[in-house]
Amino acid sequence: MRLRNVTGSREAIAESEYVIHNPQEHRGSWHEIFGNENPIRIEIGMGKGRFIMDLARSNPDMNYIGIEKFSSVLIRGVQKQEADPLPNLYFIRMDAEEITSVFGTGEVDRIYLNFSDPWPKDRHAKRRLPSREFLRRYGEILIADGVVEFKTDNRDLFQFALEELEPAGWKIVQMTRDLHHDAQMMQGNVMTEYEERFSSKGNPIYKYIITR
Ligand code: SAM
Numbered sequence: 001m002r003l004r005n006v007t008g009s010r011e012a013i014a015e016s017e018y019v020i021h022n023p024q025e026h027r028g029s030w031h032e033i034f035g036n037e038n039p040i041r042i043e044i045g046m047g048k049g050r051f052i053m054d055l056a057r058s059n060p061d062m063n064y065i066g067i068e069k070f071s072s073v074l075i076r077g078v079q080k081q082e083a084d085p086l087p088n089l090y091f092i093r094m095d096a097e098e099i100t101s102v103f104g105t106g107e108v109d110r111i112y113l114n115f116s117d118p119w120p121k122d123r124h125a126k127r128r129l130p131s132r133e134f135l136r137r138y139g140e141i142l143i144a145d146g147v148v149e150f151k152t153d154n155r156d157l158f159q160f161a162l163e164e165l166e167p168a169g170w171k172i173v174q175m176t177r178d179l180h181h182d183a184q185m186m187q188g189n190v191m192t193e194y195e196e197r198f199s200s201k202g203n204p205i206y207k208y209i210i211t212r
Pocket of ligand 1: 044045046047048067068069070073094095096097113114115116117192193194195
């Protein structure tokens with residue numbers, strides 16, 4: 001994602017009641033934030049938040065947390081949430097490398113990765129969100145039969161993600177190399193900003209759903 005510095009975004013995020021500011025303090029007690037026992041689903045690298053906000057709006061009986069590394073991107077989601085708040089949605093500004101210090105064992109029901117940065121250089125493979133290093137972290141925070149859902153238009157990243165599964169001890173539940181022409185996997189599909197951009201150019205969208 002091309003980043004433009006958005007003046008005042010850090011300050012606005014610091015003041016927002018919809019951003020959890022010391023997320024480590026809530027490890028093991030996220031249900032208290034929402035005031036209910038509904039399952040918690042997270043999107044890592046939520047960008048401007050269209051996907052997770054649409055999910056939260058259509059599924060009021062689920063709780064959602066959007067995670068984004070950069071204030072200048074997260075601010076767009078925060079502004080939308082301030083204007084028309086969804087009670088089942090919060091945001092965290094953090095690098096997902098720290099995810100296990102924020103969520104306890106089995107605290108998360110599902111993880112979404114959408115159009116994750118490809119980090120094309122081999123020496124940066126560990127930074128890719130579907131890498132085995134991240135899968136190990138996801139395994140710690142997910143419930144026993146929890147799933148990771150990953151969508152991308154990047155063929156090389158998808159191939160890499162598939163090759164990481166066996167060494168990491170994960171298996172495919174469902175997979176497609178052309179989501180928008182796969183009637184079964186398209187059911188209930190919620191578009192992301194990047195998905196709209198790339199699918200409108202005719203790029204195929206790859207998707208897997210995996211479990212341990
Ligand atoms: N998911 C959105 C979509 O599909 O429209 C945005 C995709 S954008 C290419 C990837 C986003 O992931 C960027 O906003 C980036 O800052 C964020 N990101 C990448 N690595 C991250 C990490 N380690 N922790 C948190 N966010 C991350």
